Amino acid sequence: xxxxxxxxxxLVSPExxxxxxxxxxxxxxxxFVPDSPRCVxxxxxxxxxEAVADAPVERVALFRDAPWKEIDHVIxxxxxxxxxxxxxxxxxxxxxxxxxxxxxxxxxxxxxxxxYPGAILLLDHPHAGGGQGQAWDWSEAEQLIAMGQDVxxxxxxxxENVEQALDDVGDIPPWGVDVATGxxxxxxxxxxxxxxxxxxxxxxxxxxxxLEIE
Numbered sequence: 165x166x167x168x169x170x171x172x173x174x175l176v177s178p179e180x181x182x183x184x185x186x187x188x189x190x191x192x193x194x195x196f197v198p199d200s201p202r203c204v205x206x207x208x209x210x211x212x213x214e215a216v217a218d219a220p221v222e223r224v225a226l227f228r229d230a231p232w233k234e235i236d237h238v239i240x241x242x243x244x245x246x247x248x249x250x251x252x253x254x255x256x257x258x259x260x261x262x263x264x265x266x267x268x269x270x271x272x273x274x275x276x277x278x279x280y281p282g283a284i285l286l287l288d289h290p291h292a293g294g295g296q297g298q299a300w301d302w303s304e305a306e307q308l309i310a311m312g313q314d315v316x317x318x319x320x321x322x323x324e325n326v327e328q329a330l331d332d333v334g335d336i337p338p339w340g341v342d343v344a345t346g347x348x349x350x351x352x353x354x355x356x357x358x359x360x361x362x363x364x365x366x367x368x369x370x371x372x373x374x375l376e377i378e
Contacts, residue, residue: 169190169316170341171189171316171340172347176208177211177212180212180354181213186360197228201352206238210241222245225239227249227250235261246263249283255281264284266285269286270288272306272308284315284339287304287317306332309334316338320346321343322347322362
């Protein structure tokens with residue numbers, strides 16, 4: 165695993181998951197948000213996770229303001245490694261899940277970040293929200309990263325701009341980067357070529373940074 169983890173989110177089929185693993189993803193995200201075009205049912209989620217059960221990849225279940233009963237039903241049936249919260253969940257709600265948590269917030273909101281001390285923070289577009297594929301000023305994340313917060317950069321990333329995003333956040337790399345729209349085709353399925361290009365761009369950047377330090 166590189167110093168910057170790659171999360172490919174919103175997988176909609178086992179084929180997506182296998183292609184993401186082949187591309188070199190460190191984490192994959194499975195969406196349970198009802199109004200998302202990437203939302204899958206429990207049976208498909210099981211198939212996705214089973215397809216990569218033996219692969220060196222973490223499986224992340226994504227929810228937005230879901231009732232505890234729904235979250236518990238999913239994670240008790242499907243083998244996930246992490247849970248990602250993408251709504252207005254409280255600190256207590258985030259910490260109530262017995263799995264490592266990722267909490268999405270809008271932009272690099274320092275006040276919001278303080279509310280989730282135990283979670284990895286996913287910084288998405290300040291206004292558009294998750295899954296919209298809109299870029300923002302990623303350099304705003306630099307302060308949070310410098311404070312020692314584990315941060316995943318998201319929002320409008322693609323193979324073409326992820327290296328620039330990593331440059332923008334400063335000398336300390338983020339915990340990870342997250343992509344969905346930037347590696348998809350028109351049917352929300354993931355494009356194997358673009359996923360591989362995305363991962364390679366991140367690895368290339370990390371390698372260049374190491375060379376500069378040395």
